[in-house]
Amino acid sequence: MNKPLIGITAYSYHRPDSGWLYDVCYRGNARAIERAGGLPVLIPTGLPEADLRGIYDRVDAVLLPGGGDVNPQRYHAATQHPTVGGIDDSRDTTEMLMTRWAVDEDRPVLGICRGIQVMNVALGGTLIQDIPSTVAAPLVHDIARDKPRSTRMHDVTIEPGTRLAQIVGTAALPVNSLHHQAIATPAAPVKITACAPDGVPEALEVPERSFVLAVQWHPEDMIDDEPRMQRLFEAFVSAARDRMRR
Numbered sequence: 190m191n192k193p194l195i196g197i198t199a200y201s202y203h204r205p206d207s208g209w210l211y212d213v214c215y216r217g218n219a220r221a222i223e224r225a226g227g228l229p230v231l232i233p234t235g236l237p238e239a240d241l242r243g244i245y246d247r248v249d250a251v252l253l254p255g256g257g258d259v260n261p262q263r264y265h266a267a268t269q270h271p272t273v274g275g276i277d278d279s280r281d282t283t284e285m286l287m288t289r290w291a292v293d294e295d296r297p298v299l300g301i302c303r304g305i306q307v308m309n310v311a312l313g314g315t316l317i318q319d320i321p322s323t324v325a326a327p328l329v330h331d332i333a334r335d336k337p338r339s340t341r342m343h344d345v346t347i348e349p350g351t352r353l354a355q356i357v358g359t360a361a362l363p364v365n366s367l368h369h370q371a372i373a374t375p376a377a378p379v380k381i382t383a384c385a386p387d388g389v390p391e392a393l394e395v396p397e398r399s400f401v402l403a404v405q406w407h408p409e410d411m412i413d414d415e416p417r418m419q420r421l422f423e424a425f426v427s428a429a430r431d432r433m434r435r
Contacts, residue, residue: 193429195227196248198284199234200256201277217338217409218254218301224412225422227429232287234279241283242290250297250400250429251287253304255407256280258370261318264310270318272369285311292378292401297428299421300403302368305393308403312376312395320369320389328387330366338410342366345391345406351382352402353392356424357417364391364406371405400428 197219199212212233219229232244232251245251257275261268263285284304288311291298300308306316317323320330328343341363347354354360362383372390375381383392383404395401402425408418 191433192226192228193249193426193433194247195222195229195250195252195426195429196232196244196287197222197229197252197254198232198280198287200254200280201234215254215409217407218252221409221412221419221422222252222426224419225426227422227426232283234277234283236283238286241286245287245290249433250299250425251291252425253284253288253298253300253307253403254409255302255304255367257303258318259303259306259310259316261316264315266315266318270322272319272322281307288312292395292398295398297400297425297432298402299400299425300393301409302405302407305390305403305405306370306372308401309372309376309379309393312378314372314376314379315374317371317373317389320371324371324387324389326387327389328366328385330368330371330385330389332365332367338365338367338407339414340365343385345383345385347383347392348381351380352394352400352424353382353404353421356420358420359417362417364404365410366406368405399431400425 202211202213222229258273284307381390391405411418
C-alpha cells in the first residue's frame with residue numbers, strides 16, 4: 190500500500206560555531222508519523238510562494254510542529270511582551286500559508302504546541318503572549334529543561350462529541366507541557382475542544398473540515414507509553430490516506 194506523504198514544516202537553525210543556517214525538524218515528529226504509517230517529508234522555510242505551493246500540492250497532509258513564538262505583529266498586538274522569543278518570520282509565513290491553504294481546501298492538518306498558535310493566528314485569532322504574567326493563578330505550563338519532555342504537567346478536559354474526544358476515547362487526559370503562550374481569542378472558524386484546569390485552551394478543531402486539529406501539548410513525546418497519543422497520529426495519517434485515495 191502506498192503511504193501518504195506528510196509534510197512537516199521546518200524551523201531555521203543557526204549553527205553557533207559557524208553561523209551556517211539550516212532547516213531542521215524535531216526527530217520525534219518524523220518518528221511519530223512513520224509509526225502511524227505515513228512518510229514524513231521536510232518542508233523548508235524561505236521558499237518563494239510558488240515553490241512552496243508546489244510542495245504543498247504534492248503532500249497529502251501538513252504537520253505544524255512546536256517551536257518559537259509567533260511574531261505578535263501577525264495578530265496586530267499593540268506591544269511585544271519581553272518574554273517573546275524565537276521569532277522566525279520566514280517560518281511564520283510558510284506555516285500560515287500552509288494553514289490557510291489546508292483549511293480552504295480541506296486538506297488534513299495537525300498542529301502541535303506552536304502549531305496550535307500558528308493555526309489560530311493564521312485564521313484570524315490572537316494569542317496570550319505570556320501565560321505566567323497574564324493568566325490568573327496559572328498552572329506551570331513549561332517543563333523544566335532538566336526533566337524529560339514526556340513529563341506530565343496537568344490534565345486537560347476534552348469537549349464531548351469532538352473529533353479529539355472520539356480519537357482518544359476519554360474526557361480527560363494527562364499531558365506534558367512546553368509553552369508559555371496560548372490562544373487568547375479563537376479565530377472565527379475554530380472551536381476550542383480542550384482546556385487545562387486554569388482555563389488555558391489546549392486543543393482546537395475546525396468542525397466544518399474533515400481533519401483540522403491542533404493540540405497545545407507534545408503528543409510525539411508520549412507515544413511510547415501512552416496509546417492515546419499514538420492514536421492521534423494514526424487518525425491524522427488515516428485522514429491523509431483517505432485524501433490520497435480521493
